[in-house]
Amino acid sequence: MKTILITGIEPFDNQAVNPSWEIARQLQRRQFGDAQVATCRLPCVFGLAAERLIEAVVVHRPLLVLALGQAGGRSKVSLERVAINIDDARIPDNHGEQPIDRPIISGGPAAYFSTLPLKAMVQAMVKAGVPAEVSQTAGTFVCNHIMYGLLHFLARADWPVRGGFIHVPYLPSQAAAHPGAPSMATATVLAGLEAAIMAALNTERDIAVTGGAVS
Amino acid sequence: MKTILITGIEPFDNQAVNPSWEIARQLQRRQFGDAQVATCRLPCVFGLAAERLIEAVVVHRPLLVLALGQAGGRSKVSLERVAINIDDARIPDNHGEQPIDRPIISGGPAAYFSTLPLKAMVQAMVKAGVPAEVSQTAGTFVCNHIMYGLLHFLARADWPVRGGFIHVPYLPSQAAAHPGAPSMATATVLAGLEAAIMAALNTERDIAVTGGAVS
Amino acid sequence: MKTILITGIEPFDNQAVNPSWEIARQLQRRQFGDAQVATCRLPCVFGLAAERLIEAVVVHRPLLVLALGQAGGRSKVSLERVAINIDDARIPDNHGEQPIDRPIISGGPAAYFSTLPLKAMVQAMVKAGVPAEVSQTAGTFVCNHIMYGLLHFLARADWPVRGGFIHVPYLPSQAAAHPGAPSMATATVLAGLEAAIMAALNTERDIAVTGGAVS
Amino acid sequence: MKTILITGIEPFDNQAVNPSWEIARQLQRRQFGDAQVATCRLPCVFGLAAERLIEAVVVHRPLLVLALGQAGGRSKVSLERVAINIDDARIPDNHGEQPIDRPIISGGPAAYFSTLPLKAMVQAMVKAGVPAEVSQTAGTFVCNHIMYGLLHFLARADWPVRGGFIHVPYLPSQAAAHPGAPSMATATVLAGLEAAIMAALNTERDIAVTGGAVS
Numbered sequence: 001m002k003t004i005l006i007t008g009i010e011p012f013d014n015q016a017v018n019p020s021w022e023i024a025r026q027l028q029r030r031q032f033g034d035a036q037v038a039t040c041r042l043p044c045v046f047g048l049a050a051e052r053l054i055e056a057v058v059v060h061r062p063l064l065v066l067a068l069g070q071a072g073g074r075s076k077v078s079l080e081r082v083a084i085n086i087d088d089a090r091i092p093d094n095h096g097e098q099p100i101d102r103p104i105i106s107g108g109p110a111a112y113f114s115t116l117p118l119k120a121m122v123q124a125m126v127k128a129g130v131p132a133e134v135s136q137t138a139g140t141f142v143c144n145h146i147m148y149g150l151l152h153f154l155a156r157a158d159w160p161v162r163g164g165f166i167h168v169p170y171l172p173s174q175a176a177a178h179p180g181a182p183s184m185a186t187a188t189v190l191a192g193l194e195a196a197i198m199a200a201l202n203t204e205r206d207i208a209v210t211g212g213a214v215s
Numbered sequence: 216m217k218t219i220l221i222t223g224i225e226p227f228d229n230q231a232v233n234p235s236w237e238i239a240r241q242l243q244r245r246q247f248g249d250a251q252v253a254t255c256r257l258p259c260v261f262g263l264a265a266e267r268l269i270e271a272v273v274v275h276r277p278l279l280v281l282a283l284g285q286a287g288g289r290s291k292v293s294l295e296r297v298a299i300n301i302d303d304a305r306i307p308d309n310h311g312e313q314p315i316d317r318p319i320i321s322g323g324p325a326a327y328f329s330t331l332p333l334k335a336m337v338q339a340m341v342k343a344g345v346p347a348e349v350s351q352t353a354g355t356f357v358c359n360h361i362m363y364g365l366l367h368f369l370a371r372a373d374w375p376v377r378g379g380f381i382h383v384p385y386l387p388s389q390a391a392a393h394p395g396a397p398s399m400a401t402a403t404v405l406a407g408l409e410a411a412i413m414a415a416l417n418t419e420r421d422i423a424v425t426g427g428a429v430s
Numbered sequence: 431m432k433t434i435l436i437t438g439i440e441p442f443d444n445q446a447v448n449p450s451w452e453i454a455r456q457l458q459r460r461q462f463g464d465a466q467v468a469t470c471r472l473p474c475v476f477g478l479a480a481e482r483l484i485e486a487v488v489v490h491r492p493l494l495v496l497a498l499g500q501a502g503g504r505s506k507v508s509l510e511r512v513a514i515n516i517d518d519a520r521i522p523d524n525h526g527e528q529p530i531d532r533p534i535i536s537g538g539p540a541a542y543f544s545t546l547p548l549k550a551m552v553q554a555m556v557k558a559g560v561p562a563e564v565s566q567t568a569g570t571f572v573c574n575h576i577m578y579g580l581l582h583f584l585a586r587a588d589w590p591v592r593g594g595f596i597h598v599p600y601l602p603s604q605a606a607a608h609p610g611a612p613s614m615a616t617a618t619v620l621a622g623l624e625a626a627i628m629a630a631l632n633t634e635r636d637i638a639v640t641g642g643a644v645s
Numbered sequence: 646m647k648t649i650l651i652t653g654i655e656p657f658d659n660q661a662v663n664p665s666w667e668i669a670r671q672l673q674r675r676q677f678g679d680a681q682v683a684t685c686r687l688p689c690v691f692g693l694a695a696e697r698l699i700e701a702v703v704v705h706r707p708l709l710v711l712a713l714g715q716a717g718g719r720s721k722v723s724l725e726r727v728a729i730n731i732d733d734a735r736i737p738d739n740h741g742e743q744p745i746d747r748p749i750i751s752g753g754p755a756a757y758f759s760t761l762p763l764k765a766m767v768q769a770m771v772k773a774g775v776p777a778e779v780s781q782t783a784g785t786f787v788c789n790h791i792m793y794g795l796l797h798f799l800a801r802a803d804w805p806v807r808g809g810f811i812h813v814p815y816l817p818s819q820a821a822a823h824p825g826a827p828s829m830a831t832a833t834v835l836a837g838l839e840a841a842i843m844a845a846l847n848t849e850r851d852i853a854v855t856g857g858a859v860s
Contacts, residue, residue, distance in 0.1 A: 013859070071860035075290065075390070075397035084727050084756060084781075088857030100853045101764070111729060111756030119746070129388035131398055136729075137782040140857035167860055172403045173344035175290070182290035182397030183346055188387045208745045212733030212785035214658070215716035215812055228644070286645035297514050299541060299566075303642030315638045316549070326514060326541030334531070351514075352567040355642035382645055423530045427518030427570035429443070430501035430597055505720065505820070505827035559818035561828055602833045603774035605720070612720035612827030613776055618817045 002035035004197065005062035007053055009069050009142065012044035012094055019171045020068035023189050032197050035063060042067075044094040044142050046087055050104075050149025057153060057161075064200055065163035066116075066193070067150055069143035070170070075182035077125060077192050078135035078167040079118045081211075083147035084111045088140035104148045112151035114164030117199065117206035124199035130192030131184070134211030138165055162200065166193075217250035219412065220277035222268055224284050224357065227259035227309055234386045235283035238404050247412050250278060257282075259309040259357050261302055265319075265364025272368060272376075279415055280378035281331075281408070282365055284358035285385070290397035292340060292407050293350035293382040294333045296426075298362035299326045303355035319363045327366035329379030332414065332421035339414035345407030346399070349426030353380055377415065381408075432465035434627065435492035437483055439499050439572065442474035442524055449601045450498035453619050462627050465493060472497075474524040474572050476517055480534075480579025487583060487591075494630055495593035496546075496623070497580055499573035500600070505612035507555060507622050508565035508597040509548045511641075513577035514541045518570035534578045542581035544594030547629065547636035554629035560622030561614070564641030568595055592630065596623075647680035649842065650707035652698055654714050654787065657689035657739055664816045665713035668834050677842050680708060687712075689739040689787050691732055695749075695794025702798060702806075709845055710808030711761075711838070712795055714788035715815070720827035722770060722837050723780035723812040724763045726856075728792035729756045733785035749793045757796035759809030762844065762851035769844035775837030776829070779856030783810055807845065811838075 008021030021041050030037045040056040042049045057065060071078060085108050087099040118134050125132035138144040147165035154163050168189050169175075175183035223236030236256050245252045255271040257264045272280060286293060300323050302314040333349050340347035353359040362380035369378050383404050384390075390398035438451030451471050460467045470486040472479045487495060501508060515538050517529040548564050555562035568574040577595035584593050598619050599605075605613035653666030666686050675682045685701040687694045702710060716723060730753050732744040763779050770777035783789040792810035799808050813834050814820075820828035 069860065074860065075395065081731070081785075082729050082755065084758075086726075086758070088855055090855050090857045090859055098855070100855050100857075101851070109755055110758055111727065111754075113729075113731070113755055126391045129386075129391055131387055131390040131396070133394070136785060137858065139860040140726075140781060141859045143860055171344075172346055172399070175346040176341045176344055179348070180290065181346070183399070183403075184387070185400035185403050187402065188398075188400050206746070210733055210735050210743070210745050212735045212745075213782065214735055214786045215714065215719065215784040215788055284645065289645065296516075296570075297540065299512050299543075301511070301543070303640055305640050305642045305644055313640070315640050315642075316636070324540055325543055326512065326539075328514075328516070328540055351570060352643065354645040355511075355566060356644045358645055421531070425518055425520050425528070425530050427520045427530075428567065429520055429571045430499065430504065430569040430573055505825065556821045559816075559821055561817055561820040561826070563824070601774075602776055602829070605776040606771045606774055609778070610720065611776070613833075614817070614828070615830035615833050617832065618828075618830050 003060040003062040004032060004035045004037045004064045005056055005060050006037055007040045007042050007067045009042050009044050013091055015174060017171060018070050019168050020070050022171065022186055023168060024068055026190060033201055042146065046093050046097050046099060046142060046145055049142050049146050053146055053150055054153045061159055063161055065150060065161065067146050067165045069165060069167050071167035072170050073181060074167060074169050076131040076133045077189060078133055079121055080114060080135050080138040080147060080165040080167060081118060082111050082113050083138055083144050083151055085109060085148060086140055087145055093142055104145055105152055108152055112148060115162040116164035117203040119207045119209050119211050120199045120203040121196040122211060123207065123209065124195040125192040128191055128195035130188055132192055135167060136213050143167065218275040218277040219247060219250045219252045219279045220271055220275050221252055222255045222257050222282045224257050224259050228306055230389060232386065233285050234383050235285050237386065237401055238383060239283055241405060248416055257361065261308050261312050261314060261357060261360055264357055264361050268361055268365055269368045276374055278376055280365060280376065282361050282380045284380060284382050286382035287385050288396060289382060289384050291346040291348045292404060293348055294336055295329060295350050295353040295362060295380040295382060296333060297326050297328050298353055298359050298366055300324060300363060301355055302360055308357055319360055320367055323367055327363060330377040331379035332418040334422045334424050334426050335414045335418040336411040337426060338422065338424065339410040340407040343406055343410035345403055347407055350382060351428050358382065433490045433492040434462060434465050434467045434494045435486055435490050436467055437470045437472050437497045439472050439474050443521055445604060447601065448500050449598050450500050452601065452616055453598060454498055456620060463631055472576065476523050476527050476529060476572060476575055479572055479576050483576055483580055484583050491589055493591055495580060495591065497576050497595045499595060499597050501597035502600050503611060504597060504599050506561040506563045507619060508563055509551055510544060510565050510568040510577060510595040510597060511548060512541050512543050513568055513574050513581055515539060515578060516570055517575055523572055534575055535582055538582055542578060545592040546594035547633040549637045549639050549641050550629045550633040551626040552641060553637065553639065554625040555622040558621055558625035560618055562622055565597060566643050648705045648707040649677060649680050649682045649709045650701055650705050651682055652685045652687050652712045654687050654689050658736055660819060662816065663715050664813050665715050667816065667831055668813060669713055671835060678846055687791065691738050691742050691744060691787060691790055694787050694791050698791055698795055699798045706804055708806055710795060710806065712791050712810045714810065714812050716812035717815050718826060719812060719814050721776040721778045722834060723778055724766055725759060725780050725783040725792060725810040725812060726763060727756050727758050728783055728789050728796055730754060730793060731785055732790055738787055749790055750797055753797055757793060760807040761809035762848040764852045764854050764856050765844045765848040766841040767856060768852065768854065769840040770837040773836055773840035775833055777837055780812060781858050
């Protein structure tokens with residue numbers, strides 16, 4: 001049976017939950033066409049997070065990898081376009097590490113583009129009534145680190161596989177404690193991801209609609 | 216039997232739905248203690264909206280009135296503190312009227328404060344995991360008009376009744392079409408309103424916690 | 431000779447400066463038509479701030495009073511439409527007082543509207559190339575307190591005088607220390623205020639253009 | 646004599662001015678240490694903009710290249726960290742072209758990092774009282790295109806030269822016509838750039854302070 005690997009991250013930054021894992025674990029064993037979801041919870045730790053993800057990829061040899069992460073302050077599900085080869089931590093990770101301007105892979109390419117059909121996935125989510133957008137930056141913390149590590153590995157994979165990173169807003173219960181912060185209910189994110197996963201499975205070549213930013 | 220009156224507003228500003236009415240109608244006939252919810256859908260029309268609300272108040276003689284409205288662009292459920300005696304419409308209402316700097320009630324007071332226990336209601340919503348806040352302005356469009364009209368009437372009511380206005384964010388399906396706009400799922404808003412209504416029924420005198428704004 | 435009274439506030443909230451006073455003191459003795467500017471620096475203290483302002487009004491018997499204050503987080507010069515009869519302090523004032531939901535004037539009206547020709551003043555500022563807008567809330571801290579106290583006093587004045595409150599953004603040097611905060615240079619604010627003061631002096635009855643907010 | 650090349654862009658998106666060129670032309674012939682500023686106004690056109698910039702680089706063989714651009718909606722001077730190999734235009738350029746997901750250089754690297762000492766430059770601007778920050782995305786429009794084209798060329802330059810891209814906010818006169826938009830006065834941006842240029846000239850190896858984003 002084919003596998004879709006969906007990962008979330010443990011809580012960080014003094015949060016009790018991480019919406020990315022709350023979402024991912026609800027998709028465990030879910031069927032999409034002839035593929036089934038496997039999940040993995042990643043530590044919020046530079047280095048280790050990418051290692052764990054790659055181990056899961058090696059075990060499952062999935063046809064699709066969606067790594068999820070929390071984006072406090074964003075109001076929409078964000079499909080990341082690009083991961084860059086830099087760690088620059090504004091806050092410490094869960095092991096207390098706070099690298100500054102350090103390459104993720106020494107000598108690696110400056111960036112990798114997501115290999116997901118981003119525009120088709122966003123369009124499917126919006127059609128499903130879920131706020132979604134392409135994002136031009138995954139930041140420079142553990143989320144970007146995970147995405148870069150994943151795409152660096154997949155670039156050398158010897159089976160057909162597509163992967164990328166998706167940021168999700170705070171849960172309502174998190175935003176309740178943050179003045180001004182937007183949020184999204186688990187059920188809304190799940191409805192969006194279901195539509196996005198089907199779009200990813202059914203789209204060979206991405207559609208040509210803009211998802212750009214002027215600045 | 217005692218009544219809680221909850222009103223919503225019809226869609227406006229080219230929207231297909233108005234979350235305030237989507238929420239209100241799901242509370243129809245709901246029981247809270249020994250009180251039952253009655254609902255009313257108001258037109259998005261200066262003058263008429265307040266008249267319809269007052270008619271419903273006269274018919275039901277409720278102990279609690281919650282007038283709901285849509286606040287596109289806000290990320291939290293907002294309990295309005297004050298309504299001001301002015302109509303200043305940035306867009307036309309649903310009858311094409313666009314008053315500028317016109318008093319709602321000629322010779323009326325400059326403002327009315329909500330008679331709801333706002334701080335207790337916000338605290339209950341946050342405890343229920345729902346993003347909520349006190350808001351210092353209901354704008355100058357039909358929502359503020361409705362709130363002012365309601366409080367002007369209730370100030371003269373000859374039975375014990377408390378009332379006020381609550382703004383709710385876009386639904387996810389609305390925000391999906393608005394770049395950058397935050398949203399809140401119906402189920403999240405409902406969970407918050409249930410907690411807020413119980414707090415309103417159980418709070419005689421509001422609690423002393425800040426809900427202010429520096430500017 | 432006629433007088434225009436312009437007041438600023440001392441620094442608060444751990445800031446080294448308050449842009450409202452930096453602006454006001456640069457207008458000291460400036461001529462506008464046959465009127466000259468007098469200034470006054472108010473303490474950021476509930477009660478005392480309004481007392482000092484009223485003392486200055488009594489001394490100068492100005493034809494125009496512009497009370498200025500700092501609005502960290504706002505990007506435009508904001509002409510406040512209304513002051514409400516409530517103190518609700520999110521942070522302590524400079525005497526350590528932090529009132530919650532306390533009327534400014536016990537038994538006073540719920541609100542006072544600015545008696546400035548707001549729309550004409552905003553239009554003049556925008557024509558001068560300065561970002562400006564009508565604001566529907568002055569908050570519930572010392573700025574709103576000052577505005578309410580001023581308008582409560584002016585409502586009983588026995589000479590022709592108009593007054594109101596204007597919020598100004600952080601100075602660039604303040605915003606440099608606040609992630610994401612917008613700012614405005616002193617010279618830009620001054621150019622705007624000069625245009626606004628001339629408009630106030632030359633406008634008997636305000637113009638009819640919208641300055642409203644939908645929510 | 647040594648040269649610092651500073652470029653701006655012509656107006657686009659229905660604007661009458663572009664702050665990047667208003668700033669750049671005021672720096673024309675300015676001296677910094679033993680170097681003098683040369684300037685160039687670039688068209689807001691995919692392809693052509695990068696060609697013109699590279700021509701100017703070839704002519705001047707500068708030791709430092711600062712390409713400036715307008716970032717409507719941003720409140721701080723933004724030093725861009727990275728340019729990505731994609732054009733995805735949300736609006737047409739000034740020749741009416743609107744590419745979607747098209748590589749800037751077919752077969753080129755996914756991204757280039759700025760070769761400016763970003764952290765030292767931001768620190769110098771903040772010390773000068775000018776709001777500034779590192780930005781993790783230059784968007785996917787002509788600004789990112791220019792930055793990628795510049796860095797692709799400089800990567801092969803046979804003389805010591807550093808370069809990158811800096812986004813500046815709207816001018817106050819532009820923001821006056823955009824509800825909610827922050828702005829920055831020309832004099833403030835100039836003060837910041839002077840400090841940043843001196844820091845760039847005096848910093849061999851960038852300082853280790855965070856300029857990262859969590860998401």
